[in-house]
Amino acid sequence: MRPFRIAATRQVPVSVPPRPTHPEGTQAHWYAPLSVCVDLAGAALPVTAAIVEVHEPHPLRLAAVAALVWPLIRVVGKRYTPSAWGDGGGLGAVLRDWLLLVGALATLRVLCGLESVPAEAFTALIPALVLTAACHKVIHRHLLAARRNGRLLRHVVVVGEGPTIDAVVGQLAQRTDHEYVIVGCCPVGEDEVLSGVPVHARLPRETPEPAEQDATTVLGAADELSADLVFVAPGPHLSGERLRRLSWSMHDRGCPIVVLPGIVEVARRRVRLTSASGLTLLHISPPLRRGMPALLKAAVDRVGALLLIVLLSPLLLLLALAVRLGSPGPAFYRQIRAGQYNTRFPMWKFRTMMVDADRLKDELEAANENDGHMFKMRRDPRVTPVGRVLRRYSLDELPQLFNVLLGHMSLVGPRPPVPEEVVKYNPVEMRRLHVKPGLTGLWQVSGRSDLSWHETVSLDLRYVDNWSPSMDVNVMVRTVRAVLNGQGAY
Numbered sequence: 001m002r003p004f005r006i007a008a009t010r011q012v013p014v015s016v017p018p019r020p021t022h023p024e025g026t027q028a029h030w031y032a033p034l035s036v037c038v039d040l041a042g043a044a045l046p047v048t049a050a051i052v053e054v055h056e057p058h059p060l061r062l063a064a065v066a067a068l069v070w071p072l073i074r075v076v077g078k079r080y081t082p083s084a085w086g087d088g089g090g091l092g093a094v095l096r097d098w099l100l101l102v103g104a105l106a107t108l109r110v111l112c113g114l115e116s117v118p119a120e121a122f123t124a125l126i127p128a129l130v131l132t133a134a135c136h137k138v139i140h141r142h143l144l145a146a147r148r149n150g151r152l153l154r155h156v157v158v159v160g161e162g163p164t165i166d167a168v169v170g171q172l173a174q175r176t177d178h179e180y181v182i183v184g185c186c187p188v189g190e191d192e193v194l195s196g197v198p199v200h201a202r203l204p205r206e207t208p209e210p211a212e213q214d215a216t217t218v219l220g221a222a223d224e225l226s227a228d229l230v231f232v233a234p235g236p237h238l239s240g241e242r243l244r245r246l247s248w249s250m251h252d253r254g255c256p257i258v259v260l261p262g263i264v265e266v267a268r269r270r271v272r273l274t275s276a277s278g279l280t281l282l283h284i285s286p287p288l289r290r291g292m293p294a295l296l297k298a299a300v301d302r303v304g305a306l307l308l309i310v311l312l313s314p315l316l317l318l319l320a321l322a323v324r325l326g327s328p329g330p331a332f333y334r335q336i337r338a339g340q341y342n343t344r345f346p347m348w349k350f351r352t353m354m355v356d357a358d359r360l361k362d363e364l365e366a367a368n369e370n371d372g373h374m375f376k377m378r379r380d381p382r383v384t385p386v387g388r389v390l391r392r393y394s395l396d397e398l399p400q401l402f403n404v405l406l407g408h409m410s411l412v413g414p415r416p417p418v419p420e421e422v423v424k425y426n427p428v429e430m431r432r433l434h435v436k437p438g439l440t441g442l443w444q445v446s447g448r449s450d451l452s453w454h455e456t457v458s459l460d461l462r463y464v465d466n467w468s469p470s471m472d473v474n475v476m477v478r479t480v481r482a483v484l485n486g487q488g489a490y
Helices: 031-053 059-076 090-111 119-124 126-148 162-173 212-224 241-252 291-326 362-367 385-392 400-405 427-434 453-466 469-485
Strands: 004-006 011-013 154-160 180-187 229-232 257-259 271-276 279-284 332-338 344-350 410-412 438-440
Touching (some): 031 059, 031 119, 031 126, 119 126, 154 162, 154 212, 180 212, 229 241, 241 257, 291 344, 291 400, 291 410, 344 400, 400 438, 410 469, 427 453, 438 469
Parallel strands (some): 154 180, 229 257
Antiparallel strands (some): 004 011, 271 279, 332 344
16 A cells, blocks of 8 residues: 655655654754754854954863854754754744853853953854754755655554544645655544545444554554554544553554644644643643734834835835836825724735726636635736736835835735625634734745635634744745745736
8 A cells, every 4th residue: 555645736656665663764864963063063163263363261172162062052952853854933943042052151151250251252153053044944945845755754644533534634735844644544433534545444433342452453554554653633532541541552562643632723832731630731822912022013014114115215216107107097006905803994006907907807707716715817918017027026015015104014914805805704714804914924925826715814824823023034034035036926
């Protein structure tokens, strides 16, 4: 039986390797040595040069301490693990580790009776931050490329009730940047598995006697399918004591088990585990909507928009002139959009269509290429020649900086919909309006108009629920590349 790689739109056959002794066996062996060597060199060499330059005593000893403390901090933070390399948000962790390094070295100097940290020594620690961040990015991109090509994957058997198994498979199918490939399942009961995952064996609805029969069935599936670990989705017929007994037997045989709580699109930083009276409690922090983070976002939006307007004012004038001369009509286009909590506001753009474009929209409705509530056409006949250039590089959106300055929008957030789309939203889609719409966002940097409506909503909800300042910084950096690329912009 051959497993298949769960992908967003396809199933890619892959060969079944021998079951590894450790889950990490599916990772590239050069990740850890490269990362450690980069950390050692990035901390030792610049610090040595700086200490020699300022004539500090014992330069080699001080450099050795700096070189060893840096990877030690990384080890304590578990930064050399496959899960850390696969984490696209790892750059924030690198910065936190680096600040800890600065504090640790300053404390060590005080304890050793040395003078305060010279500015040269502090500056010499910056290469450690830059090199480690660059190394993390290289490893992360290599890992993603390998996974999308069907390599460096972990084979999984899913245990749960039929509909739950389908939900797990469907969730994994939405993205290809994870390491899991479903090779089979063990449904509880006789429910049909509609996702197409091979059913290796079934577990009875009621706890069998002896209870170890569950583990025998699941372990048999894992061994026959060369699975690296087992996903268990609890349900009415698989929870509590039955799940506990299953985990005992699985762990006794050295087979890892992962329990799926059933929640989706929750950032790791929002999750905290505790226990009480033998119960495992999963705490989920609410989204950041109030307090200092929200005030910081508002301040960054206003100040950032003002600075960009001043810096880009010559470009804005040139683009307005180009639109005005390129086709009959005004340079700017004003449209009512739905903002936070469905509050209406006038949004401004450079005009990219002919003047009577709105009147012709109903006639083109049948040619809509989007599978949701948005209207998108790759070759919209209403778009002017100048407008095509502006749309490709998202230059038509620049006047929305004034909307950000006025507080209608944010620099980063979901795209603002038109009221005609909002009236068609279901309760899940309405959650997109719980934050201010953005000039750019996850939709902008993930494919834009090439995305399906389901993918667009999923990205927006991921932002709404998991927003953080570091996420905004990441999106703005990725926006530059997305704009220059122009993919999905039409």
